[in-house]
Amino acid sequence: MNAEATLPQTTPAAAMVRTLGLISAICGLIIVAAYQGTYDAVQENKRIAVERAVFKVIPAAKSIAEYVATAAGEVEKLGAGGTVPAGAVKFYAGYDAAGKLAGIAAEGGAKGYADTVRILFAWDPEKAAVTGFGVVSSRETPGIGDKILVDKDFLANFPLEARLAADGQALAHQIRAVKHGSKANPWEVDAIAGATITSRAVGKAINDTAQALLPRIAPHLDKLKEKS
Amino acid sequence: MSQTTVRTWDEFMEGVWRQNPVFVMVLGLCPALAVTVSAVNALSMGLATTFVLTCSCVLVSLLRKLIPKEVRIATYIVIIATFVTVVDYLIQAVSLALYDALGAFIQLIVVNCIILGRAEAHASKNPPFKAMVNALGMSLGFTIGLFALGAVREILGAGKLFGVALFGANFQPWVVMVLPPGGFFVLGMWLLVFAAVARRKQRKLAEVAQNA
Amino acid sequence: MSIEIRSAPHIKGPKSVEQIMRHVVWSLLPICAFYVYQYGLSAMASLVVVTGSCLLAERWFVKTGTQSGDISDYSAVITGLLLALSLPPGFPLWMGAVAGLVAIALGKALFGGIGFNVFNPALVGRAFAQAAFPQAIATYTPSFLPGRFHEMIPSSMALPLMQPADVAAWLKLKQLDALAGATPLAKWKFEGVLAGAEELITSLSGHMAVGPSPALILVCGAYLALRRYMDWRIPAAILGSAALTAWLLFAFDGTRYPNPFFMLFSGGLILGAVYMATDMATSPVTPRGMWVYGALIGILTVVIRYYSGLPEGVMYAILLGNAATPLIEKITQPTPFGKGASSLLGRQKKGASYPLHPGYISREDAGAVTPKKRFLPNKPKKQDREP
Numbered sequence: 001m002n003a004e005a006t007l008p009q010t011t012p013a014a015a016m017v018r019t020l021g022l023i024s025a026i027c028g029l030i031i032v033a034a035y036q037g038t039y040d041a042v043q044e045n046k047r048i049a050v051e052r053a054v055f056k057v058i059p060a061a062k063s064i065a066e067y068v069a070t071a072a073g074e075v076e077k078l079g080a081g082g083t084v085p086a087g088a089v090k091f092y093a094g095y096d097a098a099g100k101l102a103g104i105a106a107e108g109g110a111k112g113y114a115d116t117v118r119i120l121f122a123w124d125p126e127k128a129a130v131t132g133f134g135v136v137s138s139r140e141t142p143g144i145g146d147k148i149l150v151d152k153d154f155l156a157n158f159p160l161e162a163r164l165a166a167d168g169q170a171l172a173h174q175i176r177a178v179k180h181g182s183k184a185n186p187w188e189v190d191a192i193a194g195a196t197i198t199s200r201a202v203g204k205a206i207n208d209t210a211q212a213l214l215p216r217i218a219p220h221l222d223k224l225k226e227k228s
Numbered sequence: 229m230s231q232t233t234v235r236t237w238d239e240f241m242e243g244v245w246r247q248n249p250v251f252v253m254v255l256g257l258c259p260a261l262a263v264t265v266s267a268v269n270a271l272s273m274g275l276a277t278t279f280v281l282t283c284s285c286v287l288v289s290l291l292r293k294l295i296p297k298e299v300r301i302a303t304y305i306v307i308i309a310t311f312v313t314v315v316d317y318l319i320q321a322v323s324l325a326l327y328d329a330l331g332a333f334i335q336l337i338v339v340n341c342i343i344l345g346r347a348e349a350h351a352s353k354n355p356p357f358k359a360m361v362n363a364l365g366m367s368l369g370f371t372i373g374l375f376a377l378g379a380v381r382e383i384l385g386a387g388k389l390f391g392v393a394l395f396g397a398n399f400q401p402w403v404v405m406v407l408p409p410g411g412f413f414v415l416g417m418w419l420l421v422f423a424a425v426a427r428r429k430q431r432k433l434a435e436v437a438q439n440a
Numbered sequence: 441m442s443i444e445i446r447s448a449p450h451i452k453g454p455k456s457v458e459q460i461m462r463h464v465v466w467s468l469l470p471i472c473a474f475y476v477y478q479y480g481l482s483a484m485a486s487l488v489v490v491t492g493s494c495l496l497a498e499r500w501f502v503k504t505g506t507q508s509g510d511i512s513d514y515s516a517v518i519t520g521l522l523l524a525l526s527l528p529p530g531f532p533l534w535m536g537a538v539a540g541l542v543a544i545a546l547g548k549a550l551f552g553g554i555g556f557n558v559f560n561p562a563l564v565g566r567a568f569a570q571a572a573f574p575q576a577i578a579t580y581t582p583s584f585l586p587g588r589f590h591e592m593i594p595s596s597m598a599l600p601l602m603q604p605a606d607v608a609a610w611l612k613l614k615q616l617d618a619l620a621g622a623t624p625l626a627k628w629k630f631e632g633v634l635a636g637a638e639e640l641i642t643s644l645s646g647h648m649a650v651g652p653s654p655a656l657i658l659v660c661g662a663y664l665a666l667r668r669y670m671d672w673r674i675p676a677a678i679l680g681s682a683a684l685t686a687w688l689l690f691a692f693d694g695t696r697y698p699n700p701f702f703m704l705f706s707g708g709l710i711l712g713a714v715y716m717a718t719d720m721a722t723s724p725v726t727p728r729g730m731w732v733y734g735a736l737i738g739i740l741t742v743v744i745r746y747y748s749g750l751p752e753g754v755m756y757a758i759l760l761g762n763a764a765t766p767l768i769e770k771i772t773q774p775t776p777f778g779k780g781a782s783s784l785l786g787r788q789k790k791g792a793s794y795p796l797h798p799g800y801i802s803r804e805d806a807g808a809v810t811p812k813k814r815f816l817p818n819k820p821k822k823q824d825r826e827p
Contacts, residue, residue, distance in 0.1 A: 019294050019303075020303065022294070023294075023307065024306065030314060031310055034313065034314040038318060041321035042317065045321065049324045395601055398602045400532075403571065403574060404571035407571070413546065413568065417546070420545055420546075420550050424501065427505040431505060
């Protein structure tokens, strides 16, 4: 008896497995219930968030459609929750109240001061220019790097020329940020003094995405003109 | 008040004041410093933690006789992770902007030492109601702590509270308050104020005792 | 006659904390007076408000018992004066008050009061102000402006929590270039203009935003060092290492780097080296440690000035030096007499392993107050125990 009492009491393995199984089952049920219960609301929220972001950069837009420009040079419509094929660039076509194309929005990212600055910019096919942009995510220093959204001189950069070269393979002029006050051409971005790195990131983000996207969608603009 | 209500109240106030997780135990600092840039973020983080803490403590307390002691920590973590996942979905469903603002810190609730600590130290030894009262008190204390940090940082860093401008357009924002060091500065100031108030109280009590 | 058994030092001198601090304040007064003469009313208001806020904070924390020390020991006055001298003269008064409060609260009270602080309180306050109000702290105005004794610099009078008035517009009204207000360091960093030697040393030429005169600071510092209220090793080490680093870089590429003379006498290097880095509680006590500490600060200052985005690096260099102080003290402990040989033989390398005298009463047991750190290893010690 004595020896038994001093032994540490151990739970038999079978009981342990049983209990753990039961607890896992309970937890699994709770998670599945939560996922099912919130699925619709989450999807709706995501859609609204995307729409809002696009409407902000294309003020005339009243509805949007999601497209991808594949590596083969095709433009395809993206279904709800669909995945983007490898090598393809996703973009949004914004349509005004009459169903006419108001602008094309795409995301781009480039290394900023603290982390990658991700932006959503709007391209107007008629003006062949980038008309505006919004920040998707950024960790830039508050009060310095985040001036890109409010600095009047910086916002005066837009519309920013983004015209395709004659051969249709790339932009006629590379978009890039230049030192504050030395902007000479409509395709240059006049950087904010004191926030040059963030300004440069915006320029690079627009340039990288535009170089990849615009040559692909230019031949298909007619298809995008009307809301389908 | 009957004996039991007094005891329940004591149990509740334990976490709110005497063992306040932020200001007394100085626990859970990762979310306390990282997401308290604004009062709204701080409150939401507090509410999310309240949900996880209360639910997991009740569940742990209900299952306390079933859980084999050899694997109790693993079991607690599974239970906590479950509720963290639930709260993750709930916040996404309520507001994506809030979800982005809180970032990885929602998922990181799972490693918040306050929750595992409560499950191990209290919920696993007490009946569900008592565990729930204690967990609610603790999480209220945590929420108050986060709010105290978030409110000061939002008022000084942006001149706003809950997004409402308090001082007009000419306000000079304190840049440091919205940066990570601001969290440490404000926490240090709060700890200092708490220490000063506590010392003063002690001194008064000692004087009263001496005079009596 | 009672015999007291205790460890060294056995000779006690009359110097008390209060006396040392009072002498430091006296030596600061001429510097403050010249500063007021340079910048007028605003500088005066800044000195008064910042020092006042330091004293108020000190009083509250001492009264509640959160920190040790005594308000009458003048240490808060030193903190306030140094903080005000290191801020621009037109720094908004409410921001100065905040900086003073933070200096005492976070720099001193949080650690337990005088003697326990890890960082120089004045620099903690300035670092906070630098991080919180980066624009205001970089806005300098030229010295010797006409009418400086009749009107304040408009930014001084900003309402609490509000943005200061635009100093550039005010200067334009006075027909002065806004950049006349840049400090010599900012001018060098952003425009590549070097200021002349005479201007730097005396600050008398005017219309240039130099701080208090380095020559005056050196004279006042020399007084303190001669009276043994300050150890000369630290300023010497800082200035020496900064000059050496700057000279090496200047010799390497004279067009890219300014001459070492400019490095030494621009910005707050002299003020920092003489008055801030020598703070007794936050600098090493061992003589070798002082050299290491000073050299570290000097090199860091030059490196920060050359290679970071900030024009001035003295503040961060000293704060980093403060942080490294315990480590420096640890590696520069002098070997006790008679211990050297055995350590050379490779035995008993670390720690005092000899048993204490059985009758020894530890300082804590005797209820002794931790004394201030000493300036010199053989400097007499303050009376800290009842005989």
